[in-house]
Amino acid sequence: MKNHEKKITLCMDLYYNGMSFRKIQEHLKAFYPKNCHYSTAYRWIVKYSMMISKLTDNLQIKSGIELQSDEMEYHRRICKYQKGREQNWFVDVMDTTTRFMVSSGYMKSRTIDNMVKVLKKGKFVTGKQVKIITTDGLKGYPKMLKKSFGLETHWNHKSPIIHNIVIASERGFNHPIERLHNSIRERTKVMRGFHGCMGSASAIMKGYEIYYNFIRKHQGINCCPYELAIPNLELGKNRWLDLIKMSKV
Numbered sequence: 001m002k003n004h005e006k007k008i009t010l011c012m013d014l015y016y017n018g019m020s021f022r023k024i025q026e027h028l029k030a031f032y033p034k035n036c037h038y039s040t041a042y043r044w045i046v047k048y049s050m051m052i053s054k055l056t057d058n059l060q061i062k063s064g065i066e067l068q069s070d071e072m073e074y075h076r077r078i079c080k081y082q083k084g085r086e087q088n089w090f091v092d093v094m095d096t097t098t099r100f101m102v103s104s105g106y107m108k109s110r111t112i113d114n115m116v117k118v119l120k121k122g123k124f125v126t127g128k129q130v131k132i133i134t135t136d137g138l139k140g141y142p143k144m145l146k147k148s149f150g151l152e153t154h155w156n157h158k159s160p161i162i163h164n165i166v167i168a169s170e171r172g173f174n175h176p177i178e179r180l181h182n183s184i185r186e187r188t189k190v191m192r193g194f195h196g197c198m199g200s201a202s203a204i205m206k207g208y209e210i211y212y213n214f215i216r217k218h219q220g221i222n223c224c225p226y227e228l229a230i231p232n233l234e235l236g237k238n239r240w241l242d243l244i245k246m247s248k249v
Helices: 004-017 021-029 038-058 112-128 139-150 176-190 198-215 226-230 237-247
Strands: 066-079 083-097 101-107 132-135 160-165
Touching: 004 021, 004 038, 004 198, 004 237, 021 038, 021 139, 038 198, 038 237, 066 112, 066 176, 066 198, 083 112, 083 176, 083 198, 101 198, 112 139, 112 237, 139 160, 139 198, 176 198, 198 237
Parallel strands: 066 132, 132 160
Antiparallel strands: 066 083, 083 101
């Protein structure tokens, strides 16, 4: 790190706690004589979020028997210098027992291939622990779950998982993952949408996944999700810095 490690991790923590890049720049003026530009804080978020994700994406977790999957709609400005918005999607998979977000992905379109990649990652990190996948009524889910978790829908084939479909108008909401989406919206609604390339949007959302799993204390379980999902992982007070150091090993 060319800059002080505490300065970098402070910017990451402030950003995912809700501050904008320009407000982070103003905040640093009070504590660091050599202030960083707001664009520097942005580059740190993108760089170190993707660096940490190389570590966290390959961690095996101790999960419950049920995962929930859902998607959120976002609009991204096509280009910084061009008017017009493009519809994108953020898809995530969550373990209902530990509240751990086992996989996520920010994608241009909600195609079967794109969503299967996210579901396959959920399968990879949970192994054979999952028995139930709960989704909404999106018609493509049976095909996606067949490709990722081996779901069998034919009457004379034994399926390794049960596909539980919950439609809001009929049976209510999938409350754990909807609560997660409320937390994500709380952070992203003040951004007024994403600007620029898909890479930066993906990195920012990947950083939020790390923040949710490893930094933020979940009120429902009274600890960070990783403490239940990965009990052998020991992190200190500055968890951002510990994750960065571990990702370099």
